[in-house]
Amino acid sequence: DAGVIQSPRHEVTEMGQEVTLRCKPISGHNSLFWYRQTMMRGLELLIYFNNNVPIDDSGMPEDRFSAKMPNASFSTLKIQPSEPRDSAVYFCASSFDRGVSYGYTFGSGTRLTVV
Amino acid sequence: KQEVTQIPAALSVPEGENLVLNCSFTDSAIYNLQWFRQDPGKGLTSLLLIQSSQREQTSGRLNASLDKSSGRSTLYIAASQPGDSATYLCAATTNDYKLSFGAGTTVTVRA
Numbered sequence: 001d002a003g004v005i006q007s008p009r010h011e012v013t014e015m016g017q018e019v020t021l022r023c024k025p026i027s028g029h030n031s032l033f034w035y036r037q038t039m040m041r042g043l044e045l046l047i048y049f050n051n052n053v054p055i056d057d058s059g060m061p062e063d064r065f066s067a068k069m070p071n072a073s074f075s076t077l078k079i080q081p082s083e084p085r086d087s088a089v090y091f092c093a094s095s096f097d098r099g100v101s102y103g104y105t106f107g108s109g110t111r112l113t114v115v
Numbered sequence: 116k117q118e119v120t121q122i123p124a125a126l127s128v129p130e131g132e133n134l135v136l137n138c139s140f141t142d143s144a145i146y147n148l149q150w151f152r153q154d155p156g157k158g159l160t161s162l163l164l165i166q167s168s169q170r171e172q173t174s175g176r177l178n179a180s181l182d183k184s185s186g187r188s189t190l191y192i193a194a195s196q197p198g199d200s201a202t203y204l205c206a207a208t209t210n211d212y213k214l215s216f217g218a219g220t221t222v223t224v225r226a
Contacts, residue, residue: 042216042217042218043204043206043216045213045214048212050212055212091159098208099147099208099212099214100146100208100212102164103147103149103161103164104161105161106158106161107158108157109157109158
């Protein structure tokens with residue numbers, strides 16, 4: 001199994017530009033989570049999907065952030081417009097059963113730098 | 116809201132010494148507790164998963180215990196090696212299916 005695949009690994013963009021982060025969960029997993037990691041705030045849950053449906057987006061910082069999961073094998077996290085304070089590592093994680101029995105598997109992350 | 120705390124924040128030991136990493140959580144209504152390892156600039160690698168009904172899990176030199184009633188988990192790493200140097204994070208799966216993380220313990224094993 002290839003694990004959770006995220007792209008790109010690194011992204012450098014200018015303030016005001018649109019950024020799209022991508023995630024391919026493990027085949028057969030039906031829950032997908034987006035996290036953000038910063039030195040100041042640690043790991044924060046942004047949004048999670050179950051069976052492609054957004055369940056909880058209370059962690060999404062503001063309207064500039066949006067996430068979609070059009071099918072079971074693909075999700076995107078979009079920031080528009082991006083700001084320097086969005087600079088962080090964004091992780092995607094997937095699970096078979098919302099993490100209850102088998103826990104979570106994380107991708108390698110996307111390091112976003114907004115200049 | 117679940118609060119997860121890890122103490123100490125950093126730890127430095129000589130090679131061969133046993134490591135003890137502590138994790139506490141405020142809400143005992145959890146499905147499980149998971150320990151992760153994170154190397155600098157890398158993602159999170161799952162080490163051990165303990166279900167709420169279990170007391171401990173073992174994998175090689177790693178052993179994790181869980182005392183749900185007191186809100187504590189401990190990760191033991193036996194006979195530490197320089198390759199064990201990393202940040203270790205614990206995370207609790209809460210009853211609303213969210214994973215709440217501690218801030219991590221950064222371990223340095225000196226050769």
